[in-house]
Amino acid sequence: MQTNATYTSFVAVGDSFTEGMSDGLPDGSYRGWADLLAARLAERAPGFRYANLAVRGKLIGQIVDEQAASAAAMGADLVTLVGGLNDVLRPSCDVDLVCARLEEAAARLAPSCRQLVLMRSPGRQGPVMERFRPRMEQLFDFVDGLAERHGALVVDLFGAEVLGDPRLWAEDRLHLNAEGHRRVAEAVWQALGHAPAFDWREPLPSAARAGWAARRASDARFAREHLLPWIGRRLSGRSSGDGRPPKRPELLPYV
Structure with a gap:
């Protein structure tokens, strides 16, 4: 390098x-x-x-x-x-x-x-x-x-x-x-x-942990909106990328 x-x-x-x-x-x-x-x-x-x-x-x-x-x-x-x-x-x-x-x-x-x-x-x-x-x-x-x-x-x-x-x-x-x-x-x-612009390894500031109810609500939302659809795709053999083209398929000037 x-x-x-x-x-x-x-x-x-x-x-x-x-x-x-x-x-x-x-x-x-x-x-x-x-x-x-x-x-x-x-x-x-x-x-x-x-x-x-x-x-x-x-x-x-x-x-x-x-x-x-x-x-x-x-x-x-x-x-x-x-x-x-x-x-x-x-x-x-x-x-x-x-x-x-x-x-x-x-x-x-x-x-x-x-x-x-x-x-x-x-x-x-x-x-x-x-x-x-x-x-x-x-x-x-x-x-x-x-x-x-x-x-x-x-x-x-x-x-x-x-x-x-x-x-x-x-x-x-x-x-x-x-x-x-x-x-x-x-x-x-x-x-x-x-040359570094900042320390990418720097920890985030400390924060109070969310309460039990807030964590359970977050877990339920995650399961409903993300986990269950992911499981459905696995069971059906589908992927989120099926039929999707590459993000930027040609080597072109960056704009």
Whole structure:
């Protein structure tokens, strides 16, 4: 990695995390860490180009089959690859197979760019993360080795305590909110060797815990609006990304 390097193009590959859910904009679309990072990189490089091939709900096999070849063909300076978490959060998952497909993606992308960036994805504190923590740690240990083999950079978001704070997550408890995405963009920015704008690991101020009634009401709303629809999609074999095109499918000047 070149410290403080100037990148003239950036392609982001992945799922909802990279698409930008749930950093919502007034028009109903999503921004997210990749868009925020692209905006900052564009300030340093006139004519900077950006593509975001991410689609919500995609499993690692779909990311490899539907995004990796296209991203590699673009020949961007900088490529980010984040995937596999949708797989390991499912009730049944072959983590070794997930790792093998991730290796396939990295092997295709690393030779095509000047810098490949991988991530240890963040996890929201709570019973869901604890249930799946062994799988997540297995995946992220593999990511570390993958980076060594392919000369990639790893941004450790999983190890940042602040990104587990529920206040940085949306109501669906699966996606970061605007402040969470802002911190991820800063984490990648600093990992690329640029001067810090702020301490993205800084804990949030202490806050009084919500009362029992408020917590139960929040749990009920979460179950009704997010958990039950998610279960319904799993049972029917559908995905939130079915039929949805990539967020930004062509490597075009950033505006």
